Amino acid sequence: MNNVLVLPLIIPLFTAIVLIFLTRNISAQRWISVISVLVNIAVAGFMVYQVHAEGIQTLYMGGWLPPHGIVFVADMLAALLVLTTMVVATGCLLYSFRTIGEDREKHYFYTFYQFLLAGVIGSFLTGDLFNLFVCFEVMLIASYALIVLGGTKRQLRETLKYMLINIISSTLFVAGVAYLYGTVGTLNMAHLSQRIAEVEQVGVLSVIGILFLIVFALKAGLFLFYWLPGSYSAPPIAVSALFGALLTKVGLYAILRTFTLIFYHDTGGIHEIIGWMSAATMILGAFGVVAYKDIMRIFNYNIIISVGFIAFGISVATRDSLDGAVFYLIHDMLAKALLFVLGGMLIAGAGTDKLGGMGGLMRRYPAVGWMFFIVALALVGIPPLSGFLGKVLLVRGGLDEGHYWLTALALASSLMVLYSLIKVFMAAFWGESKEMDQAEPAPIHRSAYVAAIGLTVVVVAVGVGSEWVYSLATQAGAVLSDPSLYIEAVLKE
Amino acid sequence: MELYMALAIGVLFAVGLYQILSKSLLRIILGTSLLTHGVHLLLLTMSRLKTGAAPLLGEKAAAYADPLPQALILTSIVISFGVTSFFFVLAYKAYQRLGTDDMEELRGREDE
Numbered sequence: 001m002n003n004v005l006v007l008p009l010i011i012p013l014f015t016a017i018v019l020i021f022l023t024r025n026i027s028a029q030r031w032i033s034v035i036s037v038l039v040n041i042a043v044a045g046f047m048v049y050q051v052h053a054e055g056i057q058t059l060y061m062g063g064w065l066p067p068h069g070i071v072f073v074a075d076m077l078a079a080l081l082v083l084t085t086m087v088v089a090t091g092c093l094l095y096s097f098r099t100i101g102e103d104r105e106k107h108y109f110y111t112f113y114q115f116l117l118a119g120v121i122g123s124f125l126t127g128d129l130f131n132l133f134v135c136f137e138v139m140l141i142a143s144y145a146l147i148v149l150g151g152t153k154r155q156l157r158e159t160l161k162y163m164l165i166n167i168i169s170s171t172l173f174v175a176g177v178a179y180l181y182g183t184v185g186t187l188n189m190a191h192l193s194q195r196i197a198e199v200e201q202v203g204v205l206s207v208i209g210i211l212f213l214i215v216f217a218l219k220a221g222l223f224l225f226y227w228l229p230g231s232y233s234a235p236p237i238a239v240s241a242l243f244g245a246l247l248t249k250v251g252l253y254a255i256l257r258t259f260t261l262i263f264y265h266d267t268g269g270i271h272e273i274i275g276w277m278s279a280a281t282m283i284l285g286a287f288g289v290v291a292y293k294d295i296m297r298i299f300n301y302n303i304i305i306s307v308g309f310i311a312f313g314i315s316v317a318t319r320d321s322l323d324g325a326v327f328y329l330i331h332d333m334l335a336k337a338l339l340f341v342l343g344g345m346l347i348a349g350a351g352t353d354k355l356g357g358m359g360g361l362m363r364r365y366p367a368v369g370w371m372f373f374i375v376a377l378a379l380v381g382i383p384p385l386s387g388f389l390g391k392v393l394l395v396r397g398g399l400d401e402g403h404y405w406l407t408a409l410a411l412a413s414s415l416m417v418l419y420s421l422i423k424v425f426m427a428a429f430w431g432e433s434k435e436m437d438q439a440e441p442a443p444i445h446r447s448a449y450v451a452a453i454g455l456t457v458v459v460v461a462v463g464v465g466s467e468w469v470y471s472l473a474t475q476a477g478a479v480l481s482d483p484s485l486y487i488e489a490v491l492k493e
Numbered sequence: 494m495e496l497y498m499a500l501a502i503g504v505l506f507a508v509g510l511y512q513i514l515s516k517s518l519l520r521i522i523l524g525t526s527l528l529t530h531g532v533h534l535l536l537l538t539m540s541r542l543k544t545g546a547a548p549l550l551g552e553k554a555a556a557y558a559d560p561l562p563q564a565l566i567l568t569s570i571v572i573s574f575g576v577t578s579f580f581f582v583l584a585y586k587a588y589q590r591l592g593t594d595d596m597e598e599l600r601g602r603e604d605e
Contacts, residue, residue, distance in 0.1 A: 130565055137572045144579060156587040157599050160518070163580055167525045168513070170576075174532045174569055181562070182539030230601050 004050065005059040005072045007043045008082050008121045011036055016114035026105050030097055033110045037090045037117075044083040051079045052472060056479065056489035058127070066127070066490055067191035073127035073490055076476035077326055081124045081253060084330050087458055088245045088337040089117055094451035095341045096238035099348070104149050104236075112149065116142035116242070123250050127490055129180070129187045129262075132254065133173050136219070140166050143247060147235045158234035165227045169218040176211040183208065190490035192262050193483050202265075209263040209270050216258065220251025222311050223277035225304050229288065232303070233296035237344030240296065244303045245337035249329060252310055256325065259314065260480040275315035275406055281308030282413040289420035295343050295353045298420050302339070302379070305413050306332045312410050313394045321397025323477035327470065328390030331378070331462060335386065338375045338455040339421075342368060345444050345452065346428055355424065360433030365444065369429040371456045376421035378459050380414055386462035389470060498538040505531030518584045518594040522577065529573040533566045 015036035022028050051057055051074055059072040074082075093113065100109055119139025126132050144166075148159040181187055183204050184195040196205060214224070221228045228248070232240050255274070263270060285308060288301030310332065313325030345368050350358040362369045374385065381387035391414065398407035462469055479485045505527050512524025540562035548560035588594050 130568070134568060134572070137576075141576065141579070144576075144583075148583060151586065151590070153590055154601075156583070156590055157601070159583060160587055160599065163576075163583065164513070164521060164525070167576060167580070168528070170572075171525070171528050171532050174529075175535055177565070178532065178536040178539040181536070181565075182541075187561075 002050070002057040002059055002074075004043065004047055005057055005074050005125060006061075008040055008047070008086070009118055009125065011040045011043065012114040012117040012121065016111045016118065019111045019114065020108065023106055023108060026102065029105065029110045033093055033113065034090075036114065037086055037093055040117075041083070041086045041090060044079070044086050047074055048076075048079045048083050048472065050074075051076050052475065056486065058490055067186050067188040070131050071127040071188060071190075071490060072125045073190075073486070074125060075479045075486060075489070076472060077253075077256070077480065078124045080326070080330055080472060080476060081249075081333075082121050084333045085117065085120055085124070085246060087455075088333055089113075089242070091337050091341060091451045091455045092238055092242045092245070094447045094454070095241065095344065096236075097447045098445035099344060099448065100236055100238050101150070107149060109146070109149060112142045112145045113242075116146060116246075118142075120246050120250055124253060127189050129189060129192065130177055133170070133177060136173070136250070136254075137170060139247070139250065140170070143243065146239050147231065147243075149239075150236070152234075155234045158231045161227055162231040165218060169215050172211060173215045176208055176215060179204070179208045179211065188490070189257070189261055190487040193264075193487055194491070196262060197265065205263065205265075206270070209259070210273070212258055212263070213255070213270060213273065216251050216254040217277060218251075219248070220255060220311075221248045221281075221304055221307050222251070222255070222274075223281050223284075223308075225281065225285075225307070228304060229297055229300040232300050237296075237340060237347065240300075241337050241340030241344070244299070244340055245333045248303060248307055249333055252307060252314075252329060255311070256314055256329075256480065260317070260322070261483045261486055264317075264483060271315045271317055274311055275403065278308045278311035278315055279406055279409055281305070281311065282409055286413050286416040289416055293355045295347060295355065295424060298424060299339060299343055302417060302420065303336060305417055306336070306379075309394070309410055309413060312406055313397065315406075316394075316397045316401050316403055317481075318397045318401055319477060319481045320393050320400065322480045323470075323474050324390050324393025324395075324397055326476045326480070327466075327473040328387070328394060330469070330473070331386040331390050331459075334455060334459050334462065335375055335378050338371070338452065338459055339379065341448070341452050341455065342372045342375060345448055346372070346424075348444055350428065355427040358428040359431040360429075362429040363433070367449065368444070368452070369425075371452055372421075372425055372429070374456055375459060376418070376425060378463065379421065380418040384463045384466070386459050386466065388463065389466045494542050495538060498534060498542065502531050502534045502538065505534065516596050518588070518596065518599075521596070522580050522584060525580070526573070526577050529569070529577075533569060536562055536566050536569070 019029055057074045061070040119135050122135030144163055148155050218224045232243055285301050285305035289298050292298050310325050310329055313321040347353045349361055349365050378385035378387045381391035395407055509524045509528035512520045543558045546556040546558050548558050
């Protein structure tokens with residue numbers, strides 16, 4: 001029992017409720033939001049420290065011992081992801097201050113922001129499958145509101161599709177829960193893992209596993225990503241940054257958790273299917289980054305490629321590749337948030353999101369240019385930046401297991417990432433400014449710079465201190481590759 | 494009893510999916526709500542249709558029905574109620590702003 005575990009969920013929930021009463025006072029809303037996320041970073045950091053020092057932490061809600069009550073479990077993966085989420089949330093929050101617009105701020109933007117965080121963090125920490133569904137819904141309902149807030153024609157149109165696809169996947173989620181409960185009679189993840197090991201009939205479990213794979217792949221944008229590029233380019237950049245960095249990664253976390261803890265026995269080659277899906281995701285994502293000429297679409301297809309890349313690690317499922325997947329997941333959340341923030345500054349500076357209309361921004365915004373260059377290198381995986389170690393581990397895991405084609409494909413997709421980001425860099429920062437007649441370039445506010453510089457520092461620090469982060473990531477990978485550690489920690493009493 | 498329940502679930506799923514595949518936004522929303530009803534029935538049926546005992550009567554009770562499925566369904570109903578009402582409001586607002594409820598006309602445009 002450790003009551004700290006509930007704090008990262010309670011803090012945003014409580015903050016959101018307080019913020020509802022302060023809609024007219026924008027500066028108070030901003031201050032309270034910032035203080036809340038900073039406190040939560042401290043709490044999450046403390047949680048990582050505790051898990052590192054004392055092993056997996058659990059909290060039984062209301063004192064009901066598992067498998068009967070709802071249990072919160074912080075293993076290293078969950079704790080690290082909560083910490084990363086809070087860092088990303090702080091960056092995006094600072095960026096949103098001057099870019100989101102007063103109208104949205106008065107209409108509960110910060111409230112929905114905190115509710116979204118509560119849902120995301122709850123999904124990471126919960127140890128119960130139905131509770132995961134509930135946390136998903138909290139996150140999704142907040143995301144519906146955030147994506148449509150502002151009510152432009154484009155937002156309304158894209159939100160309809162985004163909602164529909166998510167309602168269908170949630171429905172399938174409940175159906176999967178129903179089948180699983182009917183088959184093994186429990187929903188506690190650790191208990192599920194134990195019972196499934198005892199059950200004889202593997203056929204039904206394969207079907208259930210595939211059903212969950214479809215549900216989580218829809219949320220993560222793994223192969224079933226056709227809703228993503230349109231939906232994520234509709235809202236303001238601060239919101240897209242948050243979605244791109246967090247929401248797809250929650251789906252990936254669910255895949256990682258479900259298929260390492262619950263369905264890790266041989267259930268009809270599900271890992272092979274994940275491998276095929278990741279290959280298709282990387283190929284189709286690579287087409288996307290090459291084909292489009294506006295920044296938001298290029299970035300959105302970059303999200304898709306990285307989802308495929310992490311799924312590649314999950315499908316190989318050796319010790320190295322799971323460590324790599326954890327490390328790369330953390331790196332990608334940070335780097336994608338930074339990429340979107342910088343993209344937002346670019347679009348604000350150039351006044352357009354088409355590559356054709358940009359040029360010569362290096363003279364006006366040298367800092368943005370250099371940071372963009374750094375994040376591009378980090379995403380491709382140039383040492384000593386944060387993408388390098390994760391990529392090395394994933395590739396090594398793939399080669400050790402003999403997945404040569406998949407590994408080659410993963411490396412080729414990184415080249416496409418490099419090509420697309422350098423294309424953006426050259427078009428935006430080099431050459432002559434297209435609109436020299438414009439008297440004053442749009443000012444980029446200080447808080448946006450604080451967000452971008454802060455995230456850059458974190459990305460570089462994760463890269464330079466990768467030795468240290470790696471020791472934490474291996475602790476997470478150890479639990480993923482040996483589920484009995486998780487089961488013992490949850491069901492010990 | 495299980496057979497009738499299975500048939501009802503199947504019909505609800507089929508009708509719901511058919512509605513979702515149509516063009517009109519209103520039909521799509523009704524389709525999602527039928528689909529959720531089907532799933533709730535599925536949850537009820539999958540956890541065995543037992544009769545003749547209350548959900549829980551203390552630790553010494555001779556027989557009791559499983560209380561968990563009801564709790565799950567209740568949670569799920571509340572969530573789907575909220576989501577459906579939000580979806581209706583969104584659809585109404587979209588109809589007002591965009592002037593159509595035909596999904597064919599709600600595709601994105603090339604210039605965006």
